[in-house]
Amino acid sequence: MKKRIAIFASGSGSNAQKIMEYFKKHHDAEVVIVLTNNPEAYVLQRADNFEIPSHIFDKHEFYKTDDVIRLLKNLQIDLIVLAGFLWLIPQNLIKAFPDKIINIHPALLPKHGGKGMYGDRVHKAVLEAGDEESGITIHYVNENFDEGETIHQSRFRIEEGDDLEMIKFKGQQLEHQHYPKVVEQVLKKIKSE
Numbered sequence: 001m002k003k004r005i006a007i008f009a010s011g012s013g014s015n016a017q018k019i020m021e022y023f024k025k026h027h028d029a030e031v032v033i034v035l036t037n038n039p040e041a042y043v044l045q046r047a048d049n050f051e052i053p054s055h056i057f058d059k060h061e062f063y064k065t066d067d068v069i070r071l072l073k074n075l076q077i078d079l080i081v082l083a084g085f086l087w088l089i090p091q092n093l094i095k096a097f098p099d100k101i102i103n104i105h106p107a108l109l110p111k112h113g114g115k116g117m118y119g120d121r122v123h124k125a126v127l128e129a130g131d132e133e134s135g136i137t138i139h140y141v142n143e144n145f146d147e148g149e150t151i152h153q154s155r156f157r158i159e160e161g162d163d164l165e166m167i168k169f170k171g172q173q174l175e176h177q178h179y180p181k182v183v184e185q186v187l188k189k190i191k192s193e
């Protein structure tokens with residue numbers, strides 16, 4: 001049986017898109033559901049375009065019930081992929097899927113991570129710090145923001161004159177290039193549910 005992926009995203013979902021594309025005709029794995037906390041998220045449209053079902057939850061459902069866990073277990077999900085998902089993952093979900101939740105962060109952790117550090121805020125912090133390089137980090141998820149074990153990092157140079165948009169663009173290129181392949185590598189190590 002193919003390994004089964006669930007994607008969590010809160011916004012545009014360009015990484016989700018790349019992952020859905022990559023696994024559309026894959027032999028060993030497939031994206032079976034997209035979940036979001038944001039009913040307005042463009043990722044919902046992208047999931048529709050791939051005819052992948054989606055589920056929208058609110059704070060109560062996510063933090064006060066086991067409904068999301070039950071849904072993921074019923075779907076026999078092997079790996080949860082966070083792709084621009086902005087809420088902290090609750091303990092019960094981490095316990096239900098140990099070492100089976102991964103995240104992407106648009107900087108070289110442990111730099112520029114933690115609560116409130118997402119999207120443009122991260123790139124702004126990189127610029128303000130005067131860093132000579134930035135990059136992306138793909139890591140396992142634990143109960144703290146951006147702290148689980150690193151699986152992959154790749155980096156780019158920040159050239160003189162690079163502004164926030166350029167740093168964001170360079171980071172996004174790396175994310176789109178690497179995230180689907182890293183998901184594939186991680187899946188290879190997981191036994192099917």
Ligand code: GAR
Nearest residue numbers: 012013014015084104105106118119
């Ligand atoms: C990505 O750059 C991802 O690294 C970042 O949100 C963006 C989502 O873009 N995640 C975080 O900042 C998590 N702390 P997308 O919706 O176009 O994939």
